Amino acid sequence: MPLKKNPVTGMKDILPREMEIRNYVIRQIQETYGTFGYTPIETPCVEHIENLCSKQGGDNEKLIFKIMKRGEKLKLSEASSEADLTDSGLRYDLTVPLARYYSNNANDLPSPFKALQMGSVWRADRPQRGRFRQFMQCDIDILGEPGNLAEIELIQAITTLLGKLGFHDFTIRINDRRILKAMAAHCGFPEESFETVFIILDKMDKIGMDGVADELKESGFSEDSVQEYLGLFRAVSDDTDGIRRLCEILGSDLDPKAAQWLIDIMEASDVLKSCAFRTAFDPTLVRGMSYYTGTIFEVSMDEFGGSVGGGGRYDHMIGRFTGTETPACGFSIGFERIVMLLLENGFTIPEQKEKTAFLLEKGMAAADVRSAMEEAASMRSGGKQVLVVNAKKNKKFQKEQLTADGYTDIREFFK
């Protein structure tokens, strides 16, 4: 029986050209985040099914690749539902595993702990252009820092990285769950419906202000609440003045400290700019995942027409593992989107090595092959890249191919 040549649905083989860019971006991430003192860690790709299905992951929990129990533990005849067959699954993000990692290893880690985690995650989403079922995430998180120094530093790190990768003129959109809640409360939405309101608000990008209004009304919320809510969004500008104005309007519904918290972050980010970008207050920013408790942010890039990264504060998640609350804030960059943008823009990696190819003529004596290989070894120990290959019948074509692959120095060896 012939085997299957294609990757499994929605996953992809990564070809050399893309791989080169991925590895370049990974090195930039490691170096840049490294200078900030983020420490690389790794968690297993497989996670307990209980942790994955603990309502931390929102809709992603519907997209889990579940792993079957093995051996005697798999009792097919007794199984009445899917849950009886599985004990684990592939992680759908790096945040749940990070929270588990921190609770498991906190004694061996500094406090605050600044973690850098890069790794694949899996979501059984409907496959579509540029979206895959296995994709890389690169997260930085600061655990154990209650102050907004964490937010400021995360924004500083991500923007420094994006600048180094050649991106500019992007926008850091920023909001706070406390502001989201205060606005909803102010307009008379009942507290138990907040999540419903935010899920609809989150569609603003796709359906626009009128669409949001319609959906809110269809969901049974009062005309007055909806009109007042939309009025608020129209009333505030996207800078720190906008936050101050909102503070006046909301009055006692919003803790002034929450407003000042966000103003501090925006002002610091403006001062600490290492490349050209904007920081914008966006009261419509929701971010899907339900675990955020405070600041939320997202990087928008015109070139992509969407988000290339985001994150926020999630002060309750680690407590779900340990019973003790630990403040936490993180930022995830859209690694795959960034690589795609670099690929599409014909990005070339700076400082490429010269590449030499040795062509060995067919039938060379073993001793002559060895001496060619010794020469290659001595060039390599000087840091050069040297490919040693047997010459083919069609040597002209072979040389063309090698040139196309970047081998500018091609040397032929005869017996």
Place this chain on the structure above:
Amino acid sequence: MPLKKNPVTGMKDILPREMEIRNYVIRQIQETYGTFGYTPIETPCVEHIENLCSKQGGDNEKLIFKIMKRGEKLKLSEASSEADLTDSGLRYDLTVPLARYYSNNANDLPSPFKALQMGSVWRADRPQRGRFRQFMQCDIDILGEPGNLAEIELIQAITTLLGKLGFHDFTIRINDRRILKAMAAHCGFPEESFETVFIILDKMDKIGMDGVADELKESGFSEDSVQEYLGLFRAVSDDTDGIRRLCEILGSDLDPKAAQWLIDIMEASDVLKSCAFRTAFDPTLVRGMSYYTGTIFEVSMDEFGGSVGGGGRYDHMIGRFTGTETPACGFSIGFERIVMLLLENGFTIPEQKEKTAFLLEKGMAAADVRSAMEEAASMRSGGKQVLVVNAKKNKKFQKEQLTADGYTDIREFFK
């Protein structure tokens, strides 16, 4: 309900100290193999269940983590066996995915194709010290090269790498499936029993020569065959003279080209040494996986008392995907074992950066925090590592912790 803090059985969280060594080894692998012209590629961690269960993987096929079908495709009530519930699994090695990758993408790849693949693989083995159910493999493979230039180059690359990582006095043990078969044929073992004979021979390390003899006899092979077989192993030395002697004894049972093939590889490897190691002919070397067709090799290291890498030629596997045979030869290093050895030997990474920490006093004005962060940014852009953290109540302890983490330059900032 509290969540589970430990990683899933048999998998591990990787702490900063180990991670530092892993990343160092990965960089050495990328750099060293890069100078040989190996091209990095990546395949999905999830593979078609048909490809994983195609009898290429020997016993590893019993250890697959299987992934459940999703949505409507999972028909629990109609399922009569495990196979009805799964459509994919986690890869147990990188060779099967590489063969699939090559058949899928050969038109876009150079020929011969020298691939470097690093990635996690999963085996639901009984957990034991130093062996995990998720572990990293680092493979180099040369696809499309029928000559032993492939073997010579692979050995040259792996030994150069091991030398750079500070290893020496290891042994490259080498054999050939053709020699294994010729020896068995010469002693009168029936061809259909060769695999049984080799599985027993493979236990030589554990049960010794006498143990192998006993098991062969218990399996019903004739006393004469067994005695002659053992006599052969005793008669040959572990150098190229041993191969020549074996050639004389086996006469027409062994193609002299197969013997010369191995002699060439051993002689070239001796000449191309970039660090102190031995190349040894080992006629008892079998290597479990059934897909090897020619040369097989293994790196033995006294410090580990076992293999830290191995590989061989598998000329038939790609043909199982494409219908066209493609010569292939690869070498996999025991990444986890190498990292473990470095960790246990207190390995320190050369050329560590100086690490600076800024301690910000509680209650500093936002503007002062910003100026400290600007100073940090300017030091980072010069390549320095600078950690910015809020000072704690117990500052003395905090400084001790930072010093223990390698922060030799600690600066305090007041309002």
